[in-house]
Amino acid sequence: MHIFPAIDLRGGKVVRLEQGRAEAQTVYGDDPIGVAENFRADGANYLHMVDLDGAFTGELKNLSLVEAVAKVSPLFIQLGGGMRTKEAIRQALKAGVRRVVVGTRACESLIFVRAIVEEFGADSLAVGIDAKDGIVSTKGWTAPSKWTAPDLARAVAEQGVRTIIYTDIATDGMFTGPNLKALRELSAAVPQTDIIASGGVATVEHVRSLRALGGKIEGVIIGKAFYDGKLKLADARSAAL
Numbered sequence: 001m002h003i004f005p006a007i008d009l010r011g012g013k014v015v016r017l018e019q020g021r022a023e024a025q026t027v028y029g030d031d032p033i034g035v036a037e038n039f040r041a042d043g044a045n046y047l048h049m050v051d052l053d054g055a056f057t058g059e060l061k062n063l064s065l066v067e068a069v070a071k072v073s074p075l076f077i078q079l080g081g082g083m084r085t086k087e088a089i090r091q092a093l094k095a096g097v098r099r100v101v102v103g104t105r106a107c108e109s110l111i112f113v114r115a116i117v118e119e120f121g122a123d124s125l126a127v128g129i130d131a132k133d134g135i136v137s138t139k140g141w142t143a144p145s146k147w148t149a150p151d152l153a154r155a156v157a158e159q160g161v162r163t164i165i166y167t168d169i170a171t172d173g174m175f176t177g178p179n180l181k182a183l184r185e186l187s188a189a190v191p192q193t194d195i196i197a198s199g200g201v202a203t204v205e206h207v208r209s210l211r212a213l214g215g216k217i218e219g220v221i222i223g224k225a226f227y228d229g230k231l232k233l234a235d236a237r238s239a240a241l
Helices: 032-041 052-057 063-072 086-094 104-108 110-120 149-157 180-189 204-213 233-240
Strands: 002-010 013-018 021-029 046-051 076-080 099-102 125-132 135-138 143-148 163-168 194-198 217-222
Touching: 002 032, 002 052, 002 063, 002 194, 002 233, 021 032, 032 046, 032 063, 046 052, 046 063, 063 076, 063 086, 076 125, 086 099, 086 110, 099 104, 099 110, 104 110, 104 135, 104 143, 104 149, 110 125, 110 149, 125 149, 135 149, 143 149, 149 163, 149 180, 163 180, 163 217, 180 194, 180 204, 204 217, 204 233, 217 233
Parallel strands: 002 046, 002 217, 046 076, 076 099, 099 125, 125 163, 163 194, 194 217
Antiparallel strands: 002 013, 013 021, 125 135, 135 143
């Protein structure tokens, strides 16, 4: 199971939001490159980046910073936030991103999802399913959709998607542990699809609980726990083996 340290960008700064609320923001610095290099020095091979401005506005705002990170770091970078057009996805991949994360547009158009898979390849795409109480939220977690998480997972898998990033909004940034029940349901809905878990992970035991789920839990995204010193990357990586 892979560990994805998270770098969320807003206004050019590295931040974390609590349960996705824009007003509940903590700033951790203004040097994304330095943060990425520190993660790499600690043993990271993967990096999850989010353009929060892009998530809220629908347009990429921090791509130049992401490109700067990609230029100096060999990390596998996946990027979400503002991926709502083919051109945005094309720009991100050209900037050195290895995999883009589509959330809002996946809820709106399965045709769009199919087109992205066909044009850029399944390995270049993950669908982000961000849910609260089982209902998928969009537009930076500000608008509930018509989808339940398992139904959307099945629908995008039918379009050729092979990776899903599941974020439990209620636990995000709260250190209360991952929503194992929801992850089991999601894994059962799409048994052939890789799932990356996000939200609530703060301890080695939390990482081990995800590892124990087995199946297609391919990775876990961890952010605030690293920044606040509650969990060390080396310990998380050991627990994921």
